Amino acid sequence: MIKKIIRYQETNDGDLNGLHPVLNRVFSSRKITALEEAELGMERLHPPARLGGLDRAVALIEQVMAESGRILVIGDFDADGATSCALAIRALRAMGVDNVGYLVPNRFEYGYGLTPEIVQDALARQPDLIITVDNGISSHDGVAAAKTAGVKVLVTDHHLPGAELPAADAIVNPNCSGDDFPSKNLAGVGVVFYLLAALRTRLSKSGWFQDRVITVPNLAAFLDLVALGSVADVVPLDQNNRILIHHGLQRIRAGKCCMGIQALLDVAGKNRGSCIASDMGFSIGPRLNAAGRLDDMALGIECLLADDYQTARDIAQTLDSLNRQRREIEAGMQQQALEALESITLGDNAPVGICIYQPDWHQGIIGILAARIKERFHRPVIAFAQAEEEGVLKGSARSIPGLHMRDTLDEVATANPGLILKFGGHAGAAGLSIRTDDLSSFSSAFDEHVRMRLDDAALQGVILSDGPLEPNQLTLELATLLREASPWGQGFPEPLFDGKFVVISHRVVGEKHLKMVLRPEQGKNTIDAIAFNQAEATTLDRDAVIEAAYRLDVNEYMGRRSAQLIVEQFETVIPA
Template sequence: MPPILARVLAGRGIQRPDEVPLTLDQLPSPTLMPGLDKAVALLMEARRQGWKILIIGDYDADGATATALMVRGLTLLGLPTPGFLVPDRFEYGYGLSPEIIELASREASPDLIITVDNGIASLDGVAAAHAAGIKVLITDHHLPGDVLPDADAIVNPRLDPASPFLNLAGVGVAFYLILALRGALRDADLLPANANPASLLDLVALGTVADVVVLDRINRILVEQGLRRMRAGQCIPGIIELLKVGRRDPDRVVAQDLGFIVGPRLNAAGRLSDMTHGISCLLCDDPQRARELAEELDSINRERRGIEQGMRDEAMIQVQRLKEQGDLPLGLCLHDEHWHEGVVGILASRVKEAVHRPVIAFARAQEKGLLKGSGRSIQGLHLRDALDAVATRHPGMLRKFGGHAMAAGLTLAADQFEQFRQAFAETVALLAPADIFTSVIDTDGLLEETELTLKNAELLAHAFPWGQGFPAPRFDGEFEVLDQRVVGERHLKLTLGLPTSRGVIDAIHFNAPVADWPRNCRRVAGIYQLGVNDYRGQRSPQLLFEHLMPL
């Protein structure tokens, strides 16, 4: 193993050779997934009886990929192709609600509903389905409450705290159900020819990365195997075309491309429009039509970016005002009457990155008098638990809430915003250790000038899938500035000198504070990733600065 890669892996706790391979035979058996036996038996009965199946998904990239995977997977295994339905986030909100059951009954008349990436908290929705004579199979990865829905089967790794699958995304849970069903069909000698669930791994990789779940070894295997299929051309047209509209080469795709290029374009449909557009792109097998759908999603994403930028500027003005009034609250709540409900989640994420605090951003809900909030947290503060604590101390304040450690959503009455703002700040101060509010940036140390090569940049990009909990290699160093200029209004482009080798290397700092940057900067210090600049077919190493300061 090249020394630079061994050093990076050691910094992420990988010490032994047997921890390195990311092959499918290293995955734990589906038999270890809670609830699979009952779910598979239900699907086998559905196959025998010819039940009409409807998939109920979620309106984010994990929900979209899980929906597409379930539709493709069940069809692959010989069941009738299911329909799908995704709640309109503005009209119905999240999850399997009684209103969604009414809509599903009216439009699809299913015998069986399968949820993906939702359902674990849908007590009323499941009851409504049973009242309508519809069976329900829940697949979800969110934390269960004290009371579970009375579903016909529930597959959720979090039902067993000892499960090895606790970090799976919703699409990963759905994939394991398909794996288990394939095994049952094989044992019953009912498996269709060439029915290989590995063909679904491109969807698993995309949803896993886009949902920002921890890339433990199981998720790294799933993502790596999906990426290998994409690079080999064994990929659905929708993902290929989404990469292309984002100016990424499918033959060289890496996990960051899924997180920063494909995922946001899918999510934009759920934020501003209808996730049906995104799922249709993932289900399309015609490259030309997939291209058209990908271009539609790209257009929606451009609109989302414009809305987000305006909201971010307004939010940071609010943050500055709070700072002027005294110390910034440890838990931050922001609201503006004109903010877009579908964009407050990504806004909360951007503000959290800027202030290193748990942040909840609110927008006016469709229902008069209500606000919908979406929050993002920092390591050390479990956001859903914090909301649960607020709800316990202030009964009736939260109309509903849900989520997990790093992200959560809630609904409350608009006239209770100020009361909630104070309650949330107090709860965060009570629950969170004081040291989590000091931002610490870990790096992989210095790189010698001789290590700043295209070979090393390519190696680090493709050696492993990097992401949440398994961060991409980043290094720190000081450099001589030979040239600098602003590009795209917000980005700082640099040419840096390498005096020992008498060479130069390009660098860029995205979303830099260009208004405050000195014009005659001669030396900089920063934290960067060693990346590849592909310009008109010419590939060269490039430093991608995450943090940069003049010296």
């Protein structure tokens, strides 16, 4: 789908004097009105004292530590869960906890969260305290099972809670009702970081480290994990998250990251010294996630826990292989989905909320598939696969701006009791289970509720542009400035510009990417450009004029750095 280019509304609000004019424009459009709002010093982080539940949670951990009890961390099978788990293990060990281990549910055996089944496995390890990371806020039955067995439970999560909370001994989640923590956008790994910061403060005041001759750990040393998990989980990048990610990236660039992240960067062919947020999101995160999608996320966690490079590298190679396998499976599923959707037009009879299913689809890939189809049709999508339980389908949902996916599923469930077996998630993504026989009924109900929430304007895909750049601004200097200005991502998008260019030459590279040499319509100098996954546009004529939406980026090749345009989409301009 060709998206309509809409420019941010220009504003003169605020005082950003001293910034480059282009950066001033970009920050202003992202609602930054004062320089301090763009500053990324650690002193600007919201203090842990603002996060609800920390006092009780820290007291719980401190008691178990004082009694030399066993702590078991229950993780999740995505990158946020893996980094949360590795962070908890590494930091607790640094604080002198010897009896700490982890357990991560296999996606295909147990499903998501602290289920009664995973609790049974956990009990074999005789924990005194279970700490959930990136999960647990909807695990009523699992928490109850652990409590019945006499095990204390601390839930740390960032997902939206339901009407009732599980009966855990302590809960830390900025999205709980009544919690006044200013940032509701922390990833699971961010919540764990705040918990550990509060714990270190409590232990320091009690003399724990001094009594045991332990060096007080510097939690900033673990921000590489926080950066990776936060970017990979696509949480909105408010100032608090940008600060955490910025300092994590700084440590990675300085060579102070864990061996696992170093190894993952190496197998991905990324330069550690110039690592940016998009490397975490598009190169490292997918390789880590591949373990949870196709195998067992314990593999990814072990990579992040490895203390020697060769061990980390060996695991990273396996993760890279799994990611290649994931891509192959995904490509086949996407082709099947597009064939099934060939009959869908953008007319009145087309579904607004799309549900897709094939009996042989891989359960670990449906989330990516839903995201790909959503991008193509610009409509909310739920992709289903067969669950382990006979007669049950698991779905992964992705939404578009204007539709809160979890709230929509809640409305469907309320209006149709029993139609959804269980669900949970965020505004942009969610998971659910339904009976196979109910797929048709659910598809109709989902489409009906999506139609209530979205009008025709919302279904028109748009690209938000920061406007044009002058020909003399298409430089390596500006590309470098934009790259280093801030971690860009969800809710704080990377600068995107638009303009008209003359096509000097073009060719296909990597079978599906279009490499071009362009000249600004009103300029004299040429610039390299690449349009990923747009090789079908090879009918482009030389000297054609195109209107492009693009990012100005730095291309590094064979030790040479140059400015390059990353073309998001383009159309040939028809002469008047």
